[in-house]
Amino acid sequence: MTALQVFVDGIGLYAPGLDGWTHARAVLAAPQTYRATPLQLPSIDSLPAAERRRLGVAVKLAMAVAYDAAQASSADLQHLGTVFASSAGDCDNCHQILESLASPDRAISPTRFHNSVHNAAAGYWSIATGSQRPSTSLSAQDAGFGAALLEAASQIHSNAQSCLLVVFDTPYPEPLHTLRSVTHAFGVALLLTPVRSASTLCGLTISLTQTPIHPMPIPELEAMRGNVPAARALPLLSALATTQPQTLVIEYLQGLNLSITLQA
Amino acid sequence: MQPLLINTFTTTTALGRGLTDTLSALRAQRSGLQARSWETVDLPTCLGEVDGLDAINLRADMQAFDCRNNRLAQLALEQDGFMQSVQTAAEHYGRQRIGVFLGSSTSGILSSEQAYRQRDPVSGALPASHSYRHTHNMFSVADFVRHYADLQGPACVVSTACSSSAKVFGIAQRMIGCGLIDAAVVGGVDSLCLTTVYGFNSLQLISNRPCMPFDAQRDGISIGEGAAFILLERADQAQTDDLLLSGVGESSDAHHMSSPHPEGRGARLAMQAALDMAGLQPQTIGYINLHGTATPSNDAVEDLGVTAVFGTNTPCSSTKGHTGHTLGAAGSVEAVICALALRHDFLPGGVGTRTPDPRLHCNYLLTNQEQAITHALSNSFGFGGSNCSLLFSRKRA
Numbered sequence: 001m002t003a004l005q006v007f008v009d010g011i012g013l014y015a016p017g018l019d020g021w022t023h024a025r026a027v028l029a030a031p032q033t034y035r036a037t038p039l040q041l042p043s044i045d046s047l048p049a050a051e052r053r054r055l056g057v058a059v060k061l062a063m064a065v066a067y068d069a070a071q072a073s074s075a076d077l078q079h080l081g082t083v084f085a086s087s088a089g090d091c092d093n094c095h096q097i098l099e100s101l102a103s104p105d106r107a108i109s110p111t112r113f114h115n116s117v118h119n120a121a122a123g124y125w126s127i128a129t130g131s132q133r134p135s136t137s138l139s140a141q142d143a144g145f146g147a148a149l150l151e152a153a154s155q156i157h158s159n160a161q162s163c164l165l166v167v168f169d170t171p172y173p174e175p176l177h178t179l180r181s182v183t184h185a186f187g188v189a190l191l192l193t194p195v196r197s198a199s200t201l202c203g204l205t206i207s208l209t210q211t212p213i214h215p216m217p218i219p220e221l222e223a224m225r226g227n228v229p230a231a232r233a234l235p236l237l238s239a240l241a242t243t244q245p246q247t248l249v250i251e252y253l254q255g256l257n258l259s260i261t262l263q264a
Numbered sequence: 265m266q267p268l269l270i271n272t273f274t275t276t277t278a279l280g281r282g283l284t285d286t287l288s289a290l291r292a293q294r295s296g297l298q299a300r301s302w303e304t305v306d307l308p309t310c311l312g313e314v315d316g317l318d319a320i321n322l323r324a325d326m327q328a329f330d331c332r333n334n335r336l337a338q339l340a341l342e343q344d345g346f347m348q349s350v351q352t353a354a355e356h357y358g359r360q361r362i363g364v365f366l367g368s369s370t371s372g373i374l375s376s377e378q379a380y381r382q383r384d385p386v387s388g389a390l391p392a393s394h395s396y397r398h399t400h401n402m403f404s405v406a407d408f409v410r411h412y413a414d415l416q417g418p419a420c421v422v423s424t425a426c427s428s429s430a431k432v433f434g435i436a437q438r439m440i441g442c443g444l445i446d447a448a449v450v451g452g453v454d455s456l457c458l459t460t461v462y463g464f465n466s467l468q469l470i471s472n473r474p475c476m477p478f479d480a481q482r483d484g485i486s487i488g489e490g491a492a493f494i495l496l497e498r499a500d501q502a503q504t505d506d507l508l509l510s511g512v513g514e515s516s517d518a519h520h521m522s523s524p525h526p527e528g529r530g531a532r533l534a535m536q537a538a539l540d541m542a543g544l545q546p547q548t549i550g551y552i553n554l555h556g557t558a559t560p561s562n563d564a565v566e567d568l569g570v571t572a573v574f575g576t577n578t579p580c581s582s583t584k585g586h587t588g589h590t591l592g593a594a595g596s597v598e599a600v601i602c603a604l605a606l607r608h609d610f611l612p613g614g615v616g617t618r619t620p621d622p623r624l625h626c627n628y629l630l631t632n633q634e635q636a637i638t639h640a641l642s643n644s645f646g647f648g649g650s651n652c653s654l655l656f657s658r659k660r661a
Contacts, residue, residue, distance in 0.1 A: 002443040085420075088401060098373075101458045102380040106306075113463035114522040114647055117369065118402055118423030123648025126516040132533055134514035135650065136431055139402035140420040147420040154438040175388050176376070179396040208360075208418070208444065253410075253419060256360070 003207040004153040009162070009199045010072030010191035011240060012065030014041055015224065015231065016184050021068060028234075028241035031218045039185050046128045054111055055124065058090040061187040062121035062168045063128070069189035070164055073199035077129040080191075081155065082164045084122045085138040085148035087182070087229045090115060091172040098176075121168070133161075144169070145188070145233045146252030152192050153206050162193045169230040183227040188237065202243045202262055204236075209259040213251045236260055265541050267508040268437060269499040270656065274344040275600040276336065277490035277587040278312035282343030287604055289586060290612045291632065297474040297486050297588050297616070303374075305461055308472045312488025312588025313456060314339070329408045331372035331399035332455040337408055340453070340491035349495055350413050350449060357446040364410045364419040365436050367429025367452035369592030369646075371421070372399035374457040405453045409493075417445050423592065425646030426555070428452060429492070430595025430654055434512040436496045451493035452593035460487055460591060467522060475558035475589070477582035477614055478567070478628045480621040482558045488588020492596035494603075502659050507603050510639070510657040511544070513537030517649025524562055524645060528569030531555075531643065534651035535573045538641065542655045546574045549655075550637025551611045552626075553598045555645045556582020557589055558616070566643065567624040574626075581629040585616030595644035599654055602640040606658040609636040 011021045017036045018024035027034050044052060044063045055063075062084065070077055088094065093115050100108050117123070119137035126135055140147035145167045152165040168187035172180050196203065214235040216222040225234045232251045239248055239262050247261040274282055278296025279289035289296065297310045320335040341347050354362055379394040398404055406421045418439060422431045429452020436448035464470045464485060471484035499508055515537060517530035524531070539546060552574070555566055563582075570580060583601050590597050605611055613631040620628045642654045 004442060004444075087403070089423075094373075097459055097463075098376055098380045101377050101462060102383070106458070106462050108459075108462050108466045110466045110522070113459075113466050116459065116463065117425045117521075117647045119425060119646070119648040119650055120521070122424070122516075123521050123650070126518040126649055127520070130518050132516050132518050132530060134434075135424075135516050136422055136435070136514075137424050137648075137650075138420045139423055141397065141401055141403040141407065143403075143420075147418070150418055150439075150444070151420070151435060154435075154442050154444065157442040158438045175380075175383060175390045176396060179390060179394065180401070255416060256418070 001207050003205045004157050005203060005205045006153050006156050006192040007196050007200045007203050008190055008240065009193050010069040012068030012189035013237060014039060014061060014064055015186040025241040028238045031221055034218060034220055036220060056090045056092045057185060058168060058170045059121045059124055061170065061185055062166050063125060065187040065189035066125055066164060066166045069191045073191055075162060075191055078131050079133060080131055080162060080164050081133040082122060082125060082135040082166060083148050083152045085144035085167045087139060087141055087144055087169050089118045090120060091170055095173050095176060142229045143253045144229045146250060146258050149206060149258065156192055156194045160194045165190045165192060167230045169228050184224055186228040186230040188230055188233045202264055205261040207259050209249060209257050210255065211249045211257060211259060213257055214248045265437060266441065267499050267510045268440060269497045269502065270494050270507045270509050270603060272346065272349045272495035273493065273600050273603055274340055274346045275490065275492035275597050276314060276340040276343060277590060277597055278314060278488050279586055281339065293613060293615045293632065295474055295586050295615045302456060307465055309470055310474045310486045311456060312486060314489050326412055328395055329398040331375045333372040333405055333453055334408045336455050336489060336491045337405050337453045340493060341412065346493055347413065353447050353495060354415060359414060359416040361417055361446040362415045363417045363436060363439055363445045363448040364406050364415055365432040365448055365450050366406045366409060367422045367432050367592045367595060368405050368454050369423060369425050369428055370454060370457050370459055371402045371404050373459055375399040377458045409449060424650035425648055426591050426594055427644040427646040427650040427652040428592035428595060430644035430652035431514060433509055433654055434514055437512055440498060447495065447497040449493060450496055452596035453491040454591045454593040455489040469559050474616050475585055476616045477556035477558040477584055478563050478620055478624055479617040480619050482560060482563060484559055485557045486588040488590045490587055490590035490593045490597045492593060492600045494596065494599060504659055504661045506659045507606055508657045508659060511538040511542030511655030513541060513653040515651045519649055522647050524565040526565065528565040530649055530651045531566055531569030531645055532572050534653040535569060538653040538655045544639060549574065549578055549639045549641050551605055551640040552578055552580040553602050553642040554580050554582040555643040556584055558584060563624065567626050570626045576625045577627055579611050579629050579633065580626045581612055581614040583612055585614050595652060598642045602642050602656045605640055606637060606656060609634060611635055
């Protein structure tokens with residue numbers, strides 16, 4: 001079975017009750033201390049104020065976790081490739097467009113339209129950082145984290161360059177919320193590198209498996225894992241919180257999961 | 265990179281169903297663009313519509329996925345023996361060893377557009393019959409194809425606007441290269457919807473006549489719909505005349521969400537990266553299928569990029585005058601057109617273009633040329649500054 005090795009040099013994480021990696025690491029290492037508090041995002045100072053005002057929660061969340069993961073190490077943002085994944089991108093923006101199209105005049109603002117592309121977060125990130133490196137934006141419904149991790153690892157294996165992985169989801173407003181019940185906003189970013197360095201937190205060896213997944217130890221976090229596609233990363237993030245050597249399985253596609261062995 | 269086999273492919277667009285119709289339309293320089301009414305669109309525009317989608321019935325076990333986008337996917341999968349080839353590959357490699365990587369920009373969003381017109385007047389609820397997961401969600405078409413063909417390997421949808429289904433070749437190439445899979449179904453499917461028609465209209469990027477790529481009078485795009493599928497396999501024992509994917513080049517503009525970099529910086533990087541991966545010099549490329557959307561700025565910027573890398577001699581054309589801009593499907597549709605050019609020793613002249621813009625300097629073909637070539641490049645550039653160039657080759661004796 002093919003296994004791909006990468007190294008984790010930085011982590012970004014925001015979700016309700018998980019306020020940045022420093023806070024989240026302590027919570028995930030002692031999960032009974034988890035308290036569901038509203039999502040708190042830092043201000044994104046690197047974008048011009050005019051651009052910032054146009055951004056919805058989804059893109060702000062993606063940018064926040066991306067900056068945290070990248071700045072945790074000495075990564076050169078201008079030369080960093082990226083893999084973004086989200087089940088549905090900016091759900092608020094999508095809802096607004098659908099409402100406009102159902103109205104008599106069907107007027108969509110040009111900004112709403114260009115923000116509707118699934119790669120909007122990746123586009124804003126490349127503009128903010130000036131990076132012309134390749135960037136891709138994926139969707140795999142509930143399997144987005146697994147798809148993005150596999151893509152980032154196979155990129156690193158192919159080109160021996162660092163890669164910033166960014167996975168985010170936010171809830172749809174009604175009426176789509178009833179049909180797609182993503183319950184929380186959740187954003188996670190990992191700065192992944194091909195070789196161990198002074199900033200490396202741990203190594204990961206990733207392979208495809210049919211072994212059942214590892215759930216979360218408390219009901220609140222297990223519900224988050226099950227209800228938010230990006231939160232399928234939680235068992236891995238829990239392992240990263242302690243960096244104890246271990247093998248865990250996270251959910252990917254139906255009948256196909258990812259086995260991850262963490263080396264300190 | 266290790267080249268990959270691309271001998272098995274198909275496409276369905278406004279030019280017709282499958283390769284025979286597509287090739288005969290290209291040879292006849294026939295456009296599939298027409299001024300016509302579609303759905304409830306009340307704008308004067310020409311569309312590249314695939315005829316007969318409303319009459320397609322999804323296979324009995326796939327009914328949950330019913331929407332225009334997946335009907336188009338099924339219609340295309342069943343052309344040119346493509347499904348049979350996929351099943352042969354699945355038996356040869358194993359179902360878990362074949363990935364499904366497809367590009368789309370809007371998936372089946374038309375279904376949600378229609379459902380939002382049928383909300384309950386009191387509760388605001390959508391009709392109970394609307395299945396978001398199987399239609400509108402961006403992953404829907406890959407989920408559909410994976411189940412339709414009973415494939416069990418890795419899968420995702422790439423959605424980077426108009427470069428989406430070019431970039432899927434890169435995903436497959438990397439996953440095959442690192443041994444996770446042995447083969448992949450790649451491609452793109454995008455179907456007509458109100459979001460793109462009214463969205464591009466809001467940006468004043470739609471022409472009200474059939475689009476005129478690289479013409480002095482060009483004034484915007486014509487939206488089309490299309491699907492294309494390609495089976496990528498290891499090419500350990502490639503034979504003479506086999507068709508190959510030989511290079512993938514990707515870059516970002518890092519400039520603007522909906523305007524290309526004014527000097528074509530990102531486009532140039534993508535083309536050069538594809539050449540570098542293939543280990544080829546620019547003068548060996550026999551044909552370039554341009555992104556060529558027919559907006560004034562996109563064509564001008566692409567021309568700068570092409571002439572900076574290739575000079576002014578390499579034959580080029582855009583086939584968006586034939587098919588319209590099939591958006592997230594364009595990368596794969598045009599990959600198939602490059603494969604046809606390589607297989608049939610034939611370079612398609614663009615249609616819709618009458619007077620090439622004298623300010624543009626690439627060697628734009630207005631008529632077809634019968635000519636054997638060994639390497640062809642296809643450009644795809646999207647909103648958000650996402651660029652991808654693909655290099656295809658024919659193995660010569």
